[in-house]
Amino acid sequence: MNKSGNVNFGGAFREKSFSEFFKNLKTVNSKLKVMAAIGKGSLASMDFLIEPETSNGTWAKSILKFVEKYEIDGIEIQWRSWPKEETMHALQIIQNIRKGLNQLAESKNRPEPYLLALAVSSSSWINRDFLKLDDLLETVDFINVANFSERRFSRNYSREPTMKSFACATEKRDKINMDLEFYGKVWKNSTVTEDVFWTSRKIVSWREIKNSNESSWNEELKSPYILNLTNLEYIGFENERSLVEKMKYIEDNNFGGVTMTWLNYDDDQNTLLNAVTSVDLCSRGQFETRKIQCDE
Numbered sequence: 001m002n003k004s005g006n007v008n009f010g011g012a013f014r015e016k017s018f019s020e021f022f023k024n025l026k027t028v029n030s031k032l033k034v035m036a037a038i039g040k041g042s043l044a045s046m047d048f049l050i051e052p053e054t055s056n057g058t059w060a061k062s063i064l065k066f067v068e069k070y071e072i073d074g075i076e077i078q079w080r081s082w083p084k085e086e087t088m089h090a091l092q093i094i095q096n097i098r099k100g101l102n103q104l105a106e107s108k109n110r111p112e113p114y115l116l117a118l119a120v121s122s123s124s125w126i127n128r129d130f131l132k133l134d135d136l137l138e139t140v141d142f143i144n145v146a147n148f149s150e151r152r153f154s155r156n157y158s159r160e161p162t163m164k165s166f167a168c169a170t171e172k173r174d175k176i177n178m179d180l181e182f183y184g185k186v187w188k189n190s191t192v193t194e195d196v197f198w199t200s201r202k203i204v205s206w207r208e209i210k211n212s213n214e215s216s217w218n219e220e221l222k223s224p225y226i227l228n229l230t231n232l233e234y235i236g237f238e239n240e241r242s243l244v245e246k247m248k249y250i251e252d253n254n255f256g257g258v259t260m261t262w263l264n265y266d267d268d269q270n271t272l273l274n275a276v277t278s279v280d281l282c283s284r285g286q287f288e289t290r291k292i293q294c295d296e
Contacts, residue, residue: 001038005059007066022070033073035115038063049077049093064100067114074101074115076144084130091131091139094118098139117142119179119259125165133169144259146179158221160249167253168294174256180246182206182265182272184226184237205265206272209237222246240275247279253292257281 001007009015025032049059067075077094094116101114118140125133136143145162159178166176184204209215215224222245226235238246250258258276266272 001059001062005062007038007059007062018070022072033115035074035076035117036066036070036072037076037119038078049090060096060100063097064104067101068104068108073112074117074141076117076119079118079120079136084128087128087131091135094136095139115142116140117144119144119146121146125162125169133166134172137170137172137175140175142175142177142256144177144179146259146261159246163249163253163255164292164294167255167292173254177256177259178246178250179259179261180243180272180276181238181261183262184209184235187234187236189232204235204237205262206237206239207265207267209235210239210267210271215239217241238272240271243272243275244279247276247281251279251281251284254284 009018022034025034063075066072075097077097079090079094098116101116104110105113116139118136120143133143143166145159145166163176163178167173170176183206186202186204209226212226214226214228216227217224223242224237224239226237227233228235247258258281260273260276263273
């Protein structure tokens with residue numbers, strides 16, 4: 001979405017690539033639902049939407065036009081926590097988007113409603129008097145818990161407390177998804193003794209680090225990492241083992257499922273994607289779910 005509130009792919013090449021990708025997906029599985037994420041994964045899109053200069057509704061019309069033109073099945077919008085006034089404004093925007101999507105589906109005699117999802121930062125969900133997680137889930141179909149951390153990082157960071165906070169904030173756990181990243185994050189100024197550090201970071205693809213002989217395994221977090229003391233760098237990433245662990249966690253605790261970021265950063269053998277699909281969440285039936293202990 002540009003500053004004028006118009007949604008586009010940002011160029012003819014990207015538009016063509018999407019159209020071909022979309023066609024191939026539907027050829028393989030005609031029932032597959034294809035959605036488009038609006039924003040750059042930095043939570044900037046909702047920040048932009050609540051600005052006064054975008055309140056003329058241009059963005060709403062553009063979103064609906066985009067959905068209709070490319071015949072996609074829904075959209076994802078980024079969301080974060082604001083003070084009360086901005087939060088309620090953002091919630092109203094989400095509700096208006098839902099209303100517009102419902103009206104579009106009705107006008108096209110669409111047999112199923114369009115999907116609407118929110119990507120939220122991977123910090124613990126905090127229920128407030130003016131907004132609870134269920135308030136959002138009444139409007140959206142899914143909450144996708146992503147990792148948008150830019151500066152502050154801890155080697156003891158775990159997704160489990162974050163997912164627990166969401167599970168304990170709603171009974172609709174099956175609407176909560178975990179985002180899986182097919183890339184690593186390089187954090188500067190890392191030492192053995194300093195656990196938390198502030199820095200800008202860069203991204204490295206899985207194919208760039210998969211053959212490293214310097215990787216170690218954090219058993220507590222069930223994740224691999226590379227610690228380079230010469231360059232004071234710490235690289236946190238996913239591999240086959242860690243992805244299977246996360247998929248089993250989703251399965252055991254009956255969360256909705258997973259989203260995946262930057263599939264093109266996988267290797268040519270689709271190593272990470274194969275690890276994810278090795279745990280078949282779609283075949284889940286009735287099973288005993290490990291109970292997450294929530295504080296009263």
